[in-house]
Ligand SMILES: CC(=O)CC(=O)C(=O)O
């Protein structure tokens with residue numbers, strides 16, 4: 001069998017591990033406490049969407065937020081990875097959005113329920129093209145931005161992260177074995193806001209990559225027993 005190409009990691013069906021509240025300014029804007037340990041959640045591979053396909057707004061939310069984030073693509077798997085070795089496990093990066101149904105997340109938080117419905121729906125993880133590791137020599141100084149309909153909403157730098165990329169790789173790998181093709185979303189800076197159907201989301205990593213997505217309402221789901229659906 002031909003070797004798989006890491007530059008199409010989104011086709012591999014691997015894990016998407018997300019870090020929340022990794023920027024103090026974003027934690028503050030949502031009135032969350034600054035974490036003393038990484039806050040983690042997962043998205044399934046069905047969350048991936050690429051440029052040219054729309055972000056589907058779930059029917060059950062009326063407050064879908066954008067969160068622009070640096071994604072780290074794992075090139076070499078491992079368990080209990082030392083911080084000092086962590087960057088040897090990185091194949092490259094991707095610009096990512098952690099699309100979040102904020103109203104549903106707030107409801108889940110108040111009921112003590114997991115964030116799955118808010119964070120893991122289809123197309124909740126738009127990704128850019130693969131960015132080889134050499135294109136970002138210092139991932140701790142990456143400038144991220146996001147515009148909605150040409151209006152700047154988010155602008156931040158990975159230097160503001162509470163937990164560094166090597167720390168996160170080491171921390172996660174202590175209890176979730178990392179595999180080649182896994183993606184780690186490293187959290188969002190402040191400026192998250194609501195998007196609607198037909199909005200255009202443009203995001204970039206300064207001097208490295210840009211990407212553009214459109215929001216589209218999710219088509220109504222067929223109801224079993226109606227319209228000939230059984
Ligand atoms: C409160 C959140 O939704 C956490 C999150 O995803 C983040 O990037 O921060």
Ligand SMILES: [Mg+2]
Pocket residue numbers: 018019020067069098187188
């Ligand atoms: Mg996020």
